[in-house]
Structures are given as C-alpha cells and as structure tokens.
Amino acid sequence: MILKLFRSRPRDDAAASLFERVNAAARAPQLYRDGWIVDTVEGRFESLTLHAVLLLRRLRGLPEPAPDLAQEFVDRLFLEIERAFREIGIGDLAVPKRMKAYAKAFYGRAASYDEALAEEDDTALRAAVERNIGVTGGDAQVELAAYIRAADKHLAGFDFDALLASASLFPEPGVIPR
Numbered sequence: 001m002i003l004k005l006f007r008s009r010p011r012d013d014a015a016a017s018l019f020e021r022v023n024a025a026a027r028a029p030q031l032y033r034d035g036w037i038v039d040t041v042e043g044r045f046e047s048l049t050l051h052a053v054l055l056l057r058r059l060r061g062l063p064e065p066a067p068d069l070a071q072e073f074v075d076r077l078f079l080e081i082e083r084a085f086r087e088i089g090i091g092d093l094a095v096p097k098r099m100k101a102y103a104k105a106f107y108g109r110a111a112s113y114d115e116a117l118a119e120e121d122d123t124a125l126r127a128a129v130e131r132n133i134g135v136t137g138g139d140a141q142v143e144l145a146a147y148i149r150a151a152d153k154h155l156a157g158f159d160f161d162a163l164l165a166s167a168s169l170f171p172e173p174g175v176i177p178r
Contacts, residue, residue: 012076018073023051030174036140046134056074109128113125113128
C-alpha cells in the first residue's frame with residue numbers, strides 16, 4: 001500500500017519523456033558545430049529554452065489535457081535546471097537566486113520567440129536569435145532562424161497523442177526544408 005505513494009502519475013511520466021526528447025534536441029551536435037550556438041552553460045540554456053518554447057507553443061494549441069501537461073513539462077524543466085546547477089557545484093544559497101534569474105530569462109525569451117514566430121518573415125526571428133542566442137548576422141543566423149521556423153511547423157503537425165508517441169519531436173538541424 002505505501003508503495004502507491006512513490007509511484008509517478010502518468011502525466012509526470014509524459015512530462016519527463018517530453019523533457020528528455022527536448023533535451024536531446026537541444027544537445028544536437030549540429031547546433032554547436034556549425035556556430036549556431038556557443039557550447040557553454042549559457043548556450044546550452046539558450047538551446048534548451050528555444051526547444052522548450054517551441055514544444056510549449058504546440059501544447060498551448062492543443063485541447064485538454066495538453067495545458068496541464070504543458071505545466072507539468074515546465075515544472076520538470078525547472079527541476080532539471082535546478083539539478084544541473086547543483087551538479088556543477090552552485091551552492092544551496094545561490095541556487096534560488098540563479099533560478100529566479102533563469103526563470104525570468106526563460107519567460108522573456110518565450111515571449112520574444114512567440115512574437116517573432118507570429119510574423120510572416122524572419123526579420124523579427126533573426127533579431128530574437130541575435131538578442132537571445134548571440135548569433136549576429138551571416139549564414140548562421142539565417143540558418144538558425146530557418147531551423148526554428150521549420151521546427152515550429154514540424155511540431156504543428158503533431159496532435160496530442162503523436163506528441164506523446166513520437167521518438168523525435170524536432171527535425172534534424174542540418175536537414176531544413178526551405
């Protein structure tokens with residue numbers, strides 16, 4: 001009987017699974033190798049944020065229980081960020097302050113990407129990439145903006161069940177349909 005208290009709920013499992021797939025996409029070597037994102041703690045946060053925002057945009061567009069799963073996903077995301085801080089040696093007293101700063105950054109970037117993706121052309125999206133990720137001009141900025149747009153369109157093709165079942169939620173960064 002007491003073991004029931006320690007079992008996870010199905011939505012917790014779904015949120016954890018979504019986080020693992022988002023995290024895997026955010027760590028795709030192509031993102032870092034081609035100069036799209038700098039391979040630092042901050043760069044990895046930017047990549048994770050970008051991919052999480054894209055998934056959350058899709059979940060917001062789906063009917064129940066997607067909004068509940070979106071909240072579970074965000075909770076899981078920040079739990080994992082906090083865990084990563086502790087693993088890299090950030091002290092217990094500094095973690096809450098750092099988490100507050102990262103949460104503010106996350107929601108700011110979410111709004112920035114939402115606004116940019118609502119536009120028809122990529123001007124605002126390229127500006128968001130420059131501001132958030134630090135990719136200035138050139139092919140890398142254009143290619144990263146194209147990847148973001150393609151990933152957003154790719155996710156739009158998933159219904160709730162397909163999101164939960166798909167092994168990969170994002171297109172490969174190097175294979176972007178134009």
